[in-house]
Amino acid sequence: xxxxxxxxxxxxxxxxxxxGGRPLMSAEPATVTWLTGLAPDIEWGPSPFSAPxxxxxxxxxxxxxxxxxxxxxxxxEDVETRTYPGFxxxxxxxxxxxxxxxxxxVAGAREIACDLAGLPGQVVAALLHDGVxxxxxxxxxxxxxxxxxxxxxxxxxxxxxxxDAGHAAARDVLAADRTELELWTQTRAAxxxxxxQRLPVLAxxxxxxxxxxxxxxPTARRLRQGDLLLVDLVPRLGGxxxxxxxxxxxxxxxxxxxxxxxxxxxxxxxxxxxVRPGAKAGEIDTVARKTSPGYPHHTGHGIGTTSHEEPRxxxxxxxxxxxxxxxxxxxxxxxxGWGVRVERVAVVTEDGYxxxxxxxxxxx
Amino acid sequence: xxxxxxxxxxxxxxxxxxxGGRPLMSAEPATVTWLTGLAPDIEWGPSPFSAPxxxxxxxxxxxxxxxxxxxxxxxxEDVETRTYPGFxxxxxxxxxxxxxxxxxxVAGAREIACDLAGLPGQVVAALLHDGVxxxxxxxxxxxxxxxxxxxxxxxxxxxxxxxDAGHAAARDVLAADRTELELWTQTRAAxxxxxxQRLPVLAxxxxxxxxxxxxxxPTARRLRQGDLLLVDLVPRLGGxxxxxxxxxxxxxxxxxxxxxxxxxxxxxxxxxxxVRPGAKAGEIDTVARKTSPGYPHHTGHGIGTTSHEEPRxxxxxxxxxxxxxxxxxxxxxxxxGWGVRVERVAVVTEDGYxxxxxxxxxxx
Numbered sequence: 001x002x003x004x005x006x007x008x009x010x011x012x013x014x015x016x017x018x019x020g021g022r023p024l025m026s027a028e029p030a031t032v033t034w035l036t037g038l039a040p041d042i043e044w045g046p047s048p049f050s051a052p053x054x055x056x057x058x059x060x061x062x063x064x065x066x067x068x069x070x071x072x073x074x075x076x077e078d079v080e081t082r083t084y085p086g087f088x089x090x091x092x093x094x095x096x097x098x099x100x101x102x103x104x105x106v107a108g109a110r111e112i113a114c115d116l117a118g119l120p121g122q123v124v125a126a127l128l129h130d131g132v133x134x135x136x137x138x139x140x141x142x143x144x145x146x147x148x149x150x151x152x153x154x155x156x157x158x159x160x161x162x163x164d165a166g167h168a169a170a171r172d173v174l175a176a177d178r179t180e181l182e183l184w185t186q187t188r189a190a191x192x193x194x195x196x197q198r199l200p201v202l203a204x205x206x207x208x209x210x211x212x213x214x215x216x217x218p219t220a221r222r223l224r225q226g227d228l229l230l231v232d233l234v235p236r237l238g239g240x241x242x243x244x245x246x247x248x249x250x251x252x253x254x255x256x257x258x259x260x261x262x263x264x265x266x267x268x269x270x271x272x273x274x275v276r277p278g279a280k281a282g283e284i285d286t287v288a289r290k291t292s293p294g295y296p297h298h299t300g301h302g303i304g305t306t307s308h309e310e311p312r313x314x315x316x317x318x319x320x321x322x323x324x325x326x327x328x329x330x331x332x333x334x335x336x337g338w339g340v341r342v343e344r345v346a347v348v349t350e351d352g353y354x355x356x357x358x359x360x361x362x363x364x
Numbered sequence: 365x366x367x368x369x370x371x372x373x374x375x376x377x378x379x380x381x382x383x384g385g386r387p388l389m390s391a392e393p394a395t396v397t398w399l400t401g402l403a404p405d406i407e408w409g410p411s412p413f414s415a416p417x418x419x420x421x422x423x424x425x426x427x428x429x430x431x432x433x434x435x436x437x438x439x440x441e442d443v444e445t446r447t448y449p450g451f452x453x454x455x456x457x458x459x460x461x462x463x464x465x466x467x468x469x470v471a472g473a474r475e476i477a478c479d480l481a482g483l484p485g486q487v488v489a490a491l492l493h494d495g496v497x498x499x500x501x502x503x504x505x506x507x508x509x510x511x512x513x514x515x516x517x518x519x520x521x522x523x524x525x526x527x528d529a530g531h532a533a534a535r536d537v538l539a540a541d542r543t544e545l546e547l548w549t550q551t552r553a554a555x556x557x558x559x560x561q562r563l564p565v566l567a568x569x570x571x572x573x574x575x576x577x578x579x580x581x582p583t584a585r586r587l588r589q590g591d592l593l594l595v596d597l598v599p600r601l602g603g604x605x606x607x608x609x610x611x612x613x614x615x616x617x618x619x620x621x622x623x624x625x626x627x628x629x630x631x632x633x634x635x636x637x638x639v640r641p642g643a644k645a646g647e648i649d650t651v652a653r654k655t656s657p658g659y660p661h662h663t664g665h666g667i668g669t670t671s672h673e674e675p676r677x678x679x680x681x682x683x684x685x686x687x688x689x690x691x692x693x694x695x696x697x698x699x700x701g702w703g704v705r706v707e708r709v710a711v712v713t714e715d716g717y718x719x720x721x722x723x724x725x726x727x728x
Binding site: 028029030040042043044045046048049051087089090091095114116117118119120121122124125128129134136138179181182184185188189192193196197198200201202217218219220234236296297298306307308309312314315 | 392393394404406407408409410412413415451453454455459478480481482483484485486488489492493498500502543545546548549552553556557560561562564565566581582583584598600660661662670671672673676678679
């Protein structure tokens, strides 16, 4: 749960701008968290006892959360909620109840701004039937979410600390004859212990020749001396995501990997040095790729209530950095049977950047 | 990945029945898995590099999967797929690409059966704009999914074995001064080691007085002698869910809990004895509640491509069991500062039932 006032007011203003004077409606977890502080359960897919929470933002700036009684309990106290039964013995048509509550909240509106893709189909159908115009403002919301408020930066900082704890553990338990899954278990356990709770965690956890694949989940593969571990940890804490990558060698890595790791670190450093208000994403990307030419993926991206958002740091991009943006930079290099990647999260300040990540990036 | 032929043909027939001669369209993970064998990633919410996979079933019985290039790779080879870019450097409007592919697949249809709630909003809007009637057959699909084919029963059996491994580990590591999260880590690790992969796992993992709350996630609470551990493990393997609960005492449990546990076991046994084709869900529920009167939740439910589905075993239900249904029965009892629950998964056979669960249900 976040401290919502006054910081929440700033992003509600940005959301109102994205909505262009219309009511705003969204069931995207990223938007719901951004505007209410509620982090919906996501780890086990659609729940039989709830529907995805929906946020409705009145053009005047008041927010309403429509959620099951169980989910609403996790929302900040000052968020107005309308609820329907959660875990219940009897059969409940939650889809109809959600639609009814949401439609009631926007009754009379002729145009509604929304994250169209994720809205409940019943709501879309009912509104269109009534001649209401649905304006998909997903791109505008994504742009509005790119600049973080102070409480959001603190939330990301807290999530990054969790990732740091995971990296420390991964480095600590790295040993021959252990499986990727065994190392992963200890890595995730360290993050969950640091958080005092279960966490959603997206992760690349690959070793040996699998590092050439850029990423992938942990398997039963056993480590051998000379293997690389490429570990990219993306935990969500309190609705905000971290992102962090390091590459660690068990013993002596392939010589080409050692050279590439030096170049990747240099690329990260040179990219970071460019981070300031007014910098263009494409220029940062260019410098990073010149320094470490061997990676087929983006150089970086924003993080917040999603793990990959604006501003994306990619070739040719004219996106301009602004104070309050939080970006992850992650140059790498991938060769024949090996891969390395290093990553730092930084917040754009008034005159440069602050690095939030604290994990060890050394290869050996 | 499942063996899909000929078993898949049987449920495609049931899906065609639910669709009533119309094309069928769904983005619900449960329906997508059921009709294609693909288990969409669900553990970290919406992906920035894909949209939820969509299945389209032609009235003739041919299935089409619309998924990102990354997701489609995990689908069985004989499923026809249409794809759009997954992990990519450049900006991609995946929502529009998905909508285009899906709409192309149903071009010309005047009525489409669907899981309305989860369809992409763009698809709903475009179809309604063209005057196509969308018929929500979610309830019919849920009913059709209740009877499992042989390959589905084997998939559930495999998932239940994973849950069994988790229970064995939880019992094994139960000790004073360890936290719920520490025990949980070892429990999940045992399941993931048995599966050789990461797994989505919904779980209740509560100890001591928290067992009175029926369920909840693991926390940093430390166990003490005399505590109960109530552990309900719900892992997904290959798209199919298991469900399993046990209650274990560390040392000597509260006397009332011991008595209640005997009653809960008896309720489970008496409920199971009634399982056969033709049995009514409500009658099974009544017998279980008479034997163990102290629980506020359902007596049981189906499992399959969701963790809680038809047939629900609840008071007053006229649902009739049929061969091939797979149900979890989980009577319990909850008192002042303690709670117990026991659970078995059983498949309805031609003349009774087979129990799939193998985990230890003893209290001490």
